[in-house]
Amino acid sequence: MLFFILKDEEVNTFLPWYPAKCIDEARKFYEKRCAAKYRQPQAYAYAICLKSDNFPIGYIKVDMEEHHDFGYGLRKEFWHWGIVSEAGGAVVDQVKRDGLPYITATHDRNNPRSGNVMKNVGMKYQYSYVEQWQPKNIPVIFRMYQLNLDSQEDRVYKKYWETSAVHFIEPNL
Secondary structure: OHHHHHOOOOHHHHOOOOOOOOHHHHHHHHHHHHHHHHHOOOOEEEEEEOOOOOOEEEEEEEOOOOOOEEEEEEOHHHOOOOHHHHHHHHHHHHHHHOOOOEEEEEEEOOOHHHHHHHHHOOOEEEEEEEEEEOOOOEEEEEEEEEEEOOOOOOOOOOHHHHHOOOEEOOOOO
16 A cells, blocks of 8 residues: 555645655555554554545554654645545644643744644744755755643754755744
């Protein structure tokens, strides 16, 4: 099922890898990026499934690295149904119960619908920054969102700000 997401060029336009060309590439992707998460004592990597048939149509995750990056992917025929926002709300509830202090997420400024998902799960825009995005090697303006899950409301994860030569706050986001 992951191959259906990874092979789609439109789905992968705003994801940090090239579309998979074959099932073997999807298998390698799974082994490199997903399987290890299931062996960690605490990790968040889930399939998004339809309630009607429990059929996987996407994925959602929160990394356990310092940034606690929240990310997702969904087959395009299920875009605009609110599915990722609903799944994201469930994941946010779980990581909060488990004591994660915050989560962050970034999206390409040219993909505002992804920002809408972040807002729908309670995340707040913090800042924008420019990065030479790899492996695609193109300059991208990313918007960084954050949700503090503990009492430290003013905490802002600044690593992207500090490592980017070009960073700024966009008004009215």
